[in-house]
Amino acid sequence: MSLCSVVRSMRMVPFGVALGLLGACASAGNSKPSAPVNALYSQLDQAGKGYETALQQSREGNLDASQLTLTRSLDQLKAAAAQCGNTAGCDTQRFFSVFDRLLRLKDGDFSGDLDLNSDVDPAQRSLASGKAGAATLPQAQRSVTLLHGQKLSELIAMNGPVKAALEMWLTQWRPQLMDAYVNYQYMRYQMWPQYEKADLPEALLFGIMAKESGGKVHAVSRSGAAGPLQFMYATGMRFGLTSDDGFDMRFDPAASARANAEYINEQLRIFNNNLELTIGAYNGGEGRMRRAVGDNTSVSFYDPRIYNQLSPETRDYVPSVLAAAWLFLHPQSYNLRFPRIDGAPGKVTLKRPASLSELTVCLGSAGGMNDGWFRTLRNLNPRLDPQVIQPVGTALQLPKPLEQAYASRCVDGPWPILAGDLHRAVVPVVPAPVVSAPAAPETSRYKVRRGDTLVSIVRKLHCSSVQEVAELNGLKHHRIGIGQALKLPVCR
Structure with a gap:
C-alpha cells in the first residue's frame, strides 16, 4: 500500500x-x-x-x-x-x-480519547459537569459535527470568501473571536443544550454568535437587533422571545439559543438543508433570500445570480459565520489556541448587599481573568441592572470556580468595602447651559427703485448678506420688484 x-x-x-x-x-x-x-x-x-x-x-x-x-x-x-x-x-x-x-478527514467515527480526527477540539470534549436546572449536561458526542446527518466539514466550501474570512478572524477580528470564545464557554451550559436538542452542530451556534455579538448578551445593534444572537423584535416575537415581567427575552442566552435553533431548522427545511442560504436568510431576511433563490434550493449561495442580489453585509456575513465555525472545530490547524475555560455553572447567595459592578471589583482577577468578570456576571445574570445593589439573599449565577473567590474576597475584608465606596461615589451634575433665543435684528424699511437689485442693495448696507436679506423678507430666487418695501437690518 x-x-x-x-x-x-x-x-x-x-x-x-x-x-x-x-x-x-x-x-x-x-x-x-x-x-x-x-x-x-x-x-x-x-x-x-x-x-x-x-x-x-x-x-x-x-x-x-x-x-x-x-x-x-x-x-x-x-x-x-x-x-x-x-x-x-x-x-x-x-x-x-x-x-x-x-x-x-477530521470528521471521524472512532471513539475514545485518542480520536484525533474528531471535529471537536480536545478542549471541547466534555461539557461542564455541573447541572443546568435539574438536568445534567450531556457529553459532547459526534453529533456536534453533524447537520441533520451530514458532516459539517463537507458542507463548508473552502473557497475564496471563506478563506478571506479565516484570515480576518485570525488577524483583525482575532480579539473579537477570542472574547466570543471565552464568553461562550461560560454560557455554554445554557446555550449548547438548546442546539443539541434541535440536532444542530455546536460550531454553527458559535459561528453565528461570534459574528453577531461576540458573546455579549446585552448587545443591541443600530437597527434594533438585540441579544447574543441579535434577534430583531418581530422575529424574536415569532419564536417566543417576548417580554417576561418587563425583561426582553432576546437577552436570555438559553431562550435566544432555542429561538435561533428553531429559526435555523425552519429555514433549513425551506432551503432543503442548504446551510449557506439558511445563514444568509438569518442575516438578510428569509423573504429576500426566497425571492432570490426561487424554486432552485440547490443553487450555490455564491452563484452570481444569487450573490449579486444580496447586500454587502450578507455577502460578508455568510463566509464569516462559516469561517468562525471552522476555527471552532479546527483551531490547532490554523496556529490558533483557545484558552482552557472551566465553564461549570455555579451560584452564590449574597451575604451582603452588592451590585454586579461591586462584585466585579472585589473579585478582581480571580481565576486568572485579567479582563475582570464584569461581562461574565452580566451575561449570566441578564435580568439585573449591574449598577443596582441587590439585597442579602439574592441568588446570582456565576462560574463555579468563583464560588470560593466570592466567599474569600467579597463577604468580608477590604475589597467589598473598597467596591462599595467606589460604587457610591457621586459625580457632580453640571446643568446644561441655558441658550437664549437670539434677539430679532433691528430693521429699517427700504423701497425698491428702478435699477435696484438685491445684490446692489446689500452692498450699500456693508453689514449684511444677500441670504440674510432674502430670508428676512421671504424672497424666492432673490426676486424683487419696483416699489416693493424691504426690511433691511440696521447697521451700527
Whole structure:
C-alpha cells in the first residue's frame, strides 16, 4: 500500500506535520518521479506505515506503544517533508487543496480519547459537569459535527470568501473571536443544550454568535437587533422571545439559543438543508433570500445570480459565520489556541448587599481573568441592572470556580468595602447651559427703485448678506420688484 493511500484512508495523522507528506502525494501525478524523489517517497512510505501501526496499536488499547510509534514516525515524517520541500518534483503548489482534504478527514467515527480526527477540539470534549436546572449536561458526542446527518466539514466550501474570512478572524477580528470564545464557554451550559436538542452542530451556534455579538448578551445593534444572537423584535416575537415581567427575552442566552435553533431548522427545511442560504436568510431576511433563490434550493449561495442580489453585509456575513465555525472545530490547524475555560455553572447567595459592578471589583482577577468578570456576571445574570445593589439573599449565577473567590474576597475584608465606596461615589451634575433665543435684528424699511437689485442693495448696507436679506423678507430666487418695501437690518 502506498503512502498516499495510507494517509487518505486513515484518520490519525496529526495535521501540521503531515502536510508536507500529503503535498508530496499530491504532486506525484502521472509523471515519472526522479530517483531522488523515489528515494524520498520511500522514506515517506515508511513514515506512513508507522502511522498505520500506531493507529492499530491505539485501537488495540496499547496506548504507550502507540504513542512511541507515533513519535518515531513523526520525526521521520518531519525530516522527509522538509526534504520534499527542497526536492524538484514535489509540487508544493497543491499543498492547499490537500490541506483542505486533510482537515475534512477530521470528521471521524472512532471513539475514545485518542480520536484525533474528531471535529471537536480536545478542549471541547466534555461539557461542564455541573447541572443546568435539574438536568445534567450531556457529553459532547459526534453529533456536534453533524447537520441533520451530514458532516459539517463537507458542507463548508473552502473557497475564496471563506478563506478571506479565516484570515480576518485570525488577524483583525482575532480579539473579537477570542472574547466570543471565552464568553461562550461560560454560557455554554445554557446555550449548547438548546442546539443539541434541535440536532444542530455546536460550531454553527458559535459561528453565528461570534459574528453577531461576540458573546455579549446585552448587545443591541443600530437597527434594533438585540441579544447574543441579535434577534430583531418581530422575529424574536415569532419564536417566543417576548417580554417576561418587563425583561426582553432576546437577552436570555438559553431562550435566544432555542429561538435561533428553531429559526435555523425552519429555514433549513425551506432551503432543503442548504446551510449557506439558511445563514444568509438569518442575516438578510428569509423573504429576500426566497425571492432570490426561487424554486432552485440547490443553487450555490455564491452563484452570481444569487450573490449579486444580496447586500454587502450578507455577502460578508455568510463566509464569516462559516469561517468562525471552522476555527471552532479546527483551531490547532490554523496556529490558533483557545484558552482552557472551566465553564461549570455555579451560584452564590449574597451575604451582603452588592451590585454586579461591586462584585466585579472585589473579585478582581480571580481565576486568572485579567479582563475582570464584569461581562461574565452580566451575561449570566441578564435580568439585573449591574449598577443596582441587590439585597442579602439574592441568588446570582456565576462560574463555579468563583464560588470560593466570592466567599474569600467579597463577604468580608477590604475589597467589598473598597467596591462599595467606589460604587457610591457621586459625580457632580453640571446643568446644561441655558441658550437664549437670539434677539430679532433691528430693521429699517427700504423701497425698491428702478435699477435696484438685491445684490446692489446689500452692498450699500456693508453689514449684511444677500441670504440674510432674502430670508428676512421671504424672497424666492432673490426676486424683487419696483416699489416693493424691504426690511433691511440696521447697521451700527
